[in-house]
Amino acid sequence: MIAEAGHYALVLALALALIQSTVPIAGARWNDVALMNVARSTALAQLLFVAFSFTALVMLHVTSDFSVVNVFENSHSMKPLIYKITGVWGNHEGSMLLWVSILALFGGLVAAFGNNLPLSLRAHVLAVQAWIASAFYLFILVTSNPFLRIANPPIEGRDLNPVLQDIGLAVHPPMLYLGYVGFSISFSFAVAALIEGRIDAAWARWVRPWTLVAWIFLTLGIAMGSYWAYYELGWGGWWFWDPVENASLMPWLAGTALLHSAVVMEKRNALKVWTILLSILTFSLSLLGTFLVRSGVLTSVHAFATDPTRGVFILLILCLFIGGGLSLYAWRASALKQGGLFAPISREGALVLNNLFLTTACATVFIGTLYPLALEVLTNDKISVGAPFFNLTFGPLFVPLMLAMPFGPLLAWKRGDLLGAAQRLTAAGIAALIIVAVVWAWTYGGSTFAPLAIGLAIFVISGAVSDLAERLALFRGPFAVSMQRARGLPRASWGTAFAHAGVGIALIGIVCETTWNSEYIGSMKPDAVAKLAGYELKLDGVTQRQGPNFREMIAQFTVSLDGKTLSVMTPSKRNFTTRGSSTTEAALLTRGASQLYISLGDTTAEGALAVRIYHKPLVLLIWWGPVLMAFGGMLSLSDRRLRVGAPKPAKASRALQAAE
């Protein structure tokens, strides 16, 4: 019953989405308030039905109803409850259901909190949301129905892929989807603006918070996915330039550019046409990511779909929305009015530069990801474009971006003073040079690149700090005045400083991990000692343990530094009987921001254990950086200016009366 009810709710959601995608548009055309308001109620009702459908699938998984194909293929009655729930989106059908649920959630949020939007804009935005939703409901119902039944229900399920039985699955996909799908809002706003042929600074004020929310989640989602791969796959890598990772990086790069160009549009009413284009491109890249992951065109860690009809269906959706969005743009963009003037050296100019580098970097990732696919389709040649390609293209493009980053916030709008900004960055520049010298002297004879890269990171961080110090007039007046200024400083300015510093911190982590990572690979017998980066790791012994749905071989290591015992590490190897496959559970020991990492290999015939031990200096900074960026985004989101929205004329006059 639950399965049928969930299926039926999904069909109803499709019907509601079809109404929502047509009636409000007609209402906006005829200027009929009642018809335009249909958008609001249908968006909320749609959310209700999709939520019901999603809850139904969760319940089927929790109760282990193996008469449903999706549950049978991806669950097991012995699986811990948390993985029964997360297993809902650990497969193709369920994750698409999560995708549309989040889409409906964002539509519902616009409907619920969009009361200060002009009525026709809200109607158009929700209608465009409903077009996307209808396409994906159809996709689920036609090609990937999660509620299909099996005629003869089996007693036991086939279990979830062991690699996915991890807490990472509970956090990573929902976060990533909140980011991906969140960009649908800026897409809908852009398309609505093109349909209406009207766009102003108030438009940017509505779009920016939504973009920011999506960006925060995408940032955290990517960082979480990277950390998950780091500890789960057992070889200590945190970014593989895998097409699926690139699929999430591209919308992030475009979204970061969008975030910055929306600022220009909000503050200076300039770059309108470009901002609209970026909104369309960002969501197009999200759709492309969905296509790459879901269609199975890539043989990769994340691709579960094998059915070609699915791929073709998503490709159609992709062409429809990207093609439609861009055609509409080509047709209507010239109707939009030009914005304000600014000199090349100005805050606007700096943000344009940021956009230029981010979109170009995004383009290189795009080429590196899709070129092998295109080549294989056209010539049947197989190539692999790996890390070296991206290091040679993406890296050099990020260097000027990061060099320019501290200057941006220090330049004034309209016409900036580059010399003045450079003077205010003198301290940051000197700090960076000192660090370069210190690191270079300390690692004398080693890499010349690493000290320079760390210097760049320090420049970015201290640039963010000096920007704050400048705004607070720190060290120039009494401390109390600075504190007062700190309270008065817009949260968005704090957010900028934190997010920019986060980029520098991540860079330090990346450089330290890749340059000074040390490893020990060898076979160890009990009581053998491995020495690495000053640590001594002694293998105490190996024990066996029975888990809920796996058998586990646990090795115990005692870690000591300078003869003092620090801790015990227990990496293990799990064997999942149902799927006949095993996973490596690495053991991590955190020392400050650095980590010791042990993962196990096979046991040899003589009873020795193959062991892989890494010492990864400052590796945690790689993820603290994005967390700091997301924190900066949240600070900016809590800025009063964004929450208030543009006041309506009527309300403003009433407020004036009250003041008298």
Added chain:
Amino acid sequence: MTRKQRRLTMIGGSLAVLAVAAGLVLNAMRDSIVFFSTPSMAAEKHIPAGKRFRLGGLVQPGSLVRGDNLAVSFSVADGSAMLPVAYKGILPDLFREGQGVIAEGALDASGVFKADTVLAKHDETYMPKDVADALKKQGHWKDDYGAKTSASAPTQGASK
């Protein structure tokens, strides 16, 4: 500065950045793209020693030799040719003889493929897509490989 001048500056700047990016991409394409070969393709093409490529095929049954301190050697075969591979490190969890494998590295002077990365797939019925396609092309494909192929299993790899 007039609107026209501003626009020209912006367009000029964008073109400069795009030109640099295009240069970087082309340069990287020349040096860092790795081609995929099976042992017989490698023999036909006479790939020079030191040139990196991806070698795909089946691990020849009986060829796996474990040496001291995690050094392993095995042969990769595709039905018509065979290539010895040397690797040092931990092999992926489900590396098996008779199964599909992809190794990345380069040939040394004596014609041994020195791998620094070995990829295998987690599922027992799995065959890497590149390998399956190459074997199909050469007519060494047995349908039972593909029948139960499940793409739900992730690639698992090992690298030094």
